[in-house]
Amino acid sequence: MPFLFGHTRRLRDRVGCDLGEAARRASNGLRMLAGHDEITLGHTPRHAVWRRDRVTLWHYPSGSRQRGVPVLIVMSLVTTPAIFDLRPGMSFVEVLQQAGFDVYLLDWGVPDVVDAGNTVESYIDEYIPRAARAVLQHAGTDGLSLLGYCLGGTLCLLTAAGHPDLPVTSMVLVSTPIDFTQMGPVSDLLLRVDIDQVLDETGNVAPSVVANAIKVVKPTGDITTWLNLWDSLPHHAVLTAHRALMTWASGHIPFPGAAAKQLADLLVRRNLLAAGAVPLGGRMVDLSAITCPVLNLHGDKDNLVPPAANAPLRRVLANADLTDVPVRTGHVGLFFGRQATKVAIPTMVSWMSRHSPAEEDE
Amino acid sequence: MTPRAAIERADGVLGPRIEQVVCHEGFAIAVGLLHRTRHDVGRQAQRAVGSLMHLVNLPTRTDVDRLLVQVGSLERQLRELSNRLDDAADGE
Numbered sequence: 001m002p003f004l005f006g007h008t009r010r011l012r013d014r015v016g017c018d019l020g021e022a023a024r025r026a027s028n029g030l031r032m033l034a035g036h037d038e039i040t041l042g043h044t045p046r047h048a049v050w051r052r053d054r055v056t057l058w059h060y061p062s063g064s065r066q067r068g069v070p071v072l073i074v075m076s077l078v079t080t081p082a083i084f085d086l087r088p089g090m091s092f093v094e095v096l097q098q099a100g101f102d103v104y105l106l107d108w109g110v111p112d113v114v115d116a117g118n119t120v121e122s123y124i125d126e127y128i129p130r131a132a133r134a135v136l137q138h139a140g141t142d143g144l145s146l147l148g149y150c151l152g153g154t155l156c157l158l159t160a161a162g163h164p165d166l167p168v169t170s171m172v173l174v175s176t177p178i179d180f181t182q183m184g185p186v187s188d189l190l191l192r193v194d195i196d197q198v199l200d201e202t203g204n205v206a207p208s209v210v211a212n213a214i215k216v217v218k219p220t221g222d223i224t225t226w227l228n229l230w231d232s233l234p235h236h237a238v239l240t241a242h243r244a245l246m247t248w249a250s251g252h253i254p255f256p257g258a259a260a261k262q263l264a265d266l267l268v269r270r271n272l273l274a275a276g277a278v279p280l281g282g283r284m285v286d287l288s289a290i291t292c293p294v295l296n297l298h299g300d301k302d303n304l305v306p307p308a309a310n311a312p313l314r315r316v317l318a319n320a321d322l323t324d325v326p327v328r329t330g331h332v333g334l335f336f337g338r339q340a341t342k343v344a345i346p347t348m349v350s351w352m353s354r355h356s357p358a359e360e361d362e
Numbered sequence: 363m364t365p366r367a368a369i370e371r372a373d374g375v376l377g378p379r380i381e382q383v384v385c386h387e388g389f390a391i392a393v394g395l396l397h398r399t400r401h402d403v404g405r406q407a408q409r410a411v412g413s414l415m416h417l418v419n420l421p422t423r424t425d426v427d428r429l430l431v432q433v434g435s436l437e438r439q440l441r442e443l444s445n446r447l448d449d450a451a452d453g454e
Binding site: 192193201217218220 | 366369370377380381385387393397431438445
């Protein structure tokens with residue numbers, strides 16, 4: 001009989017637990033469908049310190065600046081930079097601030113018909129160097145650290161190589177493609193599809209085309225996304241984190257047409273970056289000109305920029321002090337999730353701290 | 363088996379096969395051809411509709427797009443001039 005009572009109690013507890021979870025799932029699901037708990041990204045206070053055309057340089061002031069070198073974060077051209085500052089407690093910017101860094105973020109804005117003519121040179125010879133100088137002036141320092149994510153890393157490399165006069169003291173590259181022919185179905189599509197045929201009426205590659213090209217990499221990715229959403233429904237905090245990530249991941253921006261055509265020709269068809277030198281702005285931009293310390297962080301399970309696409313970096317950065325750190329995660333996992341919190345972000349912060357002396361040490 | 367496990371199992375079986383298809387060179391060729399065909403058919407249709415609309419003196423979408431690009435190009439030139447003036451004023 002005591003055995004029977006114990007069994008009934010366990011059954012009752014289990015049913016109670018399941019009912020509670022179902023109620024929370026229904027409540028959170030209904031709130032989400034009704035549009036309550038609207039997800040807004042980016043909560044860390046910031047102010048614009050420089051603007052040019054559509055581009056804005058944001059400064060996230062550190063309450064207690066301890067590091068002598070400010071960090072300039074450069075995002076890819078396909079999505080917004082909100083991944084760096086999703087929500088309070090889920091913010092890379094916040095972590096850098098806590099480590100005593102003065103953080104600057106380059107935001108490309110949303111390109112329109114006027115920006116369709118932006119070439120790769122617009123970014124590497126105009127926006128990034130000018131923004132870097134604005135950072136130096138604003139922070140009152142002699143050097144800065146560059147941090148580029150995905151194509152933003154490629155742009156950082158080309159800028160630093162093309163402007164040896166820029167005082168870049170260190171560089172962090174996250175999921176940066178070098179051999180664009182190794183990007184799986186994306187490279188195949190870029191080789192086969194004429195970019196002119198995917199430009200919209202503004203002369204840019206439409207965000208939907210960018211999103212579909214990324215979707216091709218993991219065709220059943222949406223199923224996993226929906227399953228994760230279902231799992232996170234009973235837990236408000238997990239649901240909020242999941243929705244914040246999804247809001248960012250679905251927020252693609254138009255890709256300037258001129259830059260897209262140039263990248264497809266120079267970096268995919270001719271694969272020049274993997275050879276180490278790219279003709280841009282009437283000169284040869286040679287990556288061997290980079291001599292500063294470089295941290296290269298890449299995901300072992302990255303489908304978008306597979307390890308093979310990043311591998312030639314060790315060869316083309318012949319004169320740089322390169323630290324290579326593979327992380328057991330995917331493309332987004334370097335900034336979001338367990339591997340980001342436990343491995344990727346601490347690695348970046350500790351490496352950057354080592355290469356950015358404390359202010360009193362200077 | 364829970365619904366999640368069932369879906370994951372199906373994804374585990376189907377996912378790699380679909381990935382194999384999209385990674386195949388033929389997929390890229392098919393997408394390229396599809397884009398080209400869609401582009402060509404769209405242009406033919408627009409041309410046919412355009413000639414009809416031009417008969418009654420109405421602008422077509424192509425006319426509006428062309429104007430949009432021209433305005434964009436003008437705005438870009440203006441922006442570049444304004445940037446150069448700003449740079450000169452800053453002493454660059």
